[in-house]
Amino acid sequence: MSWLVFWLPAVIMTGSRGCLKCSPEAMGLLxxxxxxYLDGKLRGDTERRSTLKNLLTTSIEGLSSQPMKKGIYxxxxxxxxxxxLADHFKRSxxxxxxxxxxxxxxxxxxxWSxxxxxxxxQKLQKKFQNVYCSNSCGKMDYLFMSCFSCNTHVYSCWKGFRCGERKLNVEADEDLVLDCALRWHRYNHGARTYAFYRIVGDKEQQMTNTMDSFLMxxxxxxxxxGRYRCKMLSSSGETYSQIDFQVTVVPSGKTTWFPRPHPTLEGPIMMGVSSRAPPPEPDWTVWIVIGSTGGLLxxxxxxxxxxxxxxxxKEEEEEESGNDKGDEDESESSEQAEK
Structure with a gap:
């Protein structure tokens, strides 16, 4: 990035310190x-104590000596x-x-720590770098801290404040929601507000100015x-992004359903074409449970x-068998008597 050509030489001249040295809490614990701690734990091991102290010092300062290439430092x-980074060091x-x-x-x-x-x-720096100029439109401010001097500097990435127009169909008697939050807004440095307007005859009629990114x-x-407009403004009132909305209110039942955009995608985090969700799919879970329970019962x-x-x-068979045996015994007794 071209801005590094001017930024890095100035901060490097201040000497190597290491990013973690910009955290007073981390340095106090160090x-x-x-x-x-080491004086108490290694009181009788002077050599090992000295080695660990030097290792701690050089490792912290060495963070500022990492390769300055894309995705790392x-x-x-x-x-x-x-x-x-400081929280990780303190936990360790x-x-x-x-x-x-x-x-x-x-x-x-x-x-090992x-x-x-x-x-x-290195992992945190890679994530941090992915934020740089991640705005596809608008103006984005970053507050950088030099890992060498711990001095701060504000850098702006400007890509034009117009961020397009969105078409929005809303059913009558449903809620109209205008949401102009863009993914990179949360990374923008400094206070921000959102101003909503209705455009009448190419003129802006302000509706509200709020900290919220949506209007309902x-x-x-x-x-x-009609046509609406949302602007993200800096604390000084400068426009950092602008989104227009073309709203059409249609009769109930006339809305075509579209999938809602994923909140991590670049672009305004908006409601679907209507704030009413499509009818839910029938849930047969209860009937399946009832049927299974009834079947088992x-x-x-x-x-x-x-x-x-x-x-x-079995009892009837045993009883009949007993009766038959009794008859046979009685018959045998009668025959013996006749003899």
Whole structure:
């Protein structure tokens, strides 16, 4: 990026410090680790204590010596990325200090934590760089912090404030929602407000000025058909982006449904063509559960009845068998008496 040609030489002349040194909290914890903590844990191991202190110092300063190429490092950092890096460093050091590491184990834990810090720094910087000039339109301000001097500098990426026109069909008596938030708005540095206008005869009639990126009008009617405009304004009133809306209020039931845009896509995060959602798909889950439960109950009852009937049949068979045996015994007794 061409702006680096002018930015980096100035900050490099101030000397190497390391991005993390711009965080007072992280530096305070570093001094505690290098001082009281290591002095206490390695009191009798002077050589290892000295090695770890030097390793901590050079590793922190070495963050500013990373290759300045796309996707890894650019010599600058923003406040959010610096805070994430500092939080990671503090968690690592606090974890070490809270555990009873000694000798070689302590040395290995600190070494591994510093290697992990470097990997985290590179990942955070890659994400940070993806924000640079991510606006496809409008004006975007960044607040950069030099990793060498910790001085800040505001840089603007200007791509024209007009961000197109959106056509919006709304059914009568439904809510009219105008949303002009763009993905890159949240990364813009500085306070911002949103001004909404209705365009009448090529003239802007201001409706509201708010911190919210959307405007809602309840129960739209035919009189709401027309052209609208939304501007994102800086704290000084400068237009940073502008989106126009061509709104048409149609009779109920005349709206054609379109899928809503994914919120991470570039472009305004808008409602669909209408704020009324399409009729939901029928949900057969309840009926499936009821049917399954009823079927299972039917099987259980049927099995019980079959078992009960089978038992009755066995009892009847046994009773008949007993009667037949009794008749046979009586017949044999009669024959013996006759003899």
């Amino acid at each position: 001094e505690e680790v290098k001082g009281p 650019m010599g600058v950092i923003d406040e959010t990325t610096l805070q994430l 050091m606090n974890r070490i200090m809270e555990n009873q590491f000694d000798g070689g184990q302590l040395f290995n834990e600190i070494t 510093l290697q992990d810090l470097l990997a985290t720094f 009008k309840k129960e739209a009617n035919a009189n709401d058909t 039917f099987i259980i009852v049927g099995a019980f009845l079959w078992y009960y009937r089978r038992q009755n049949e």
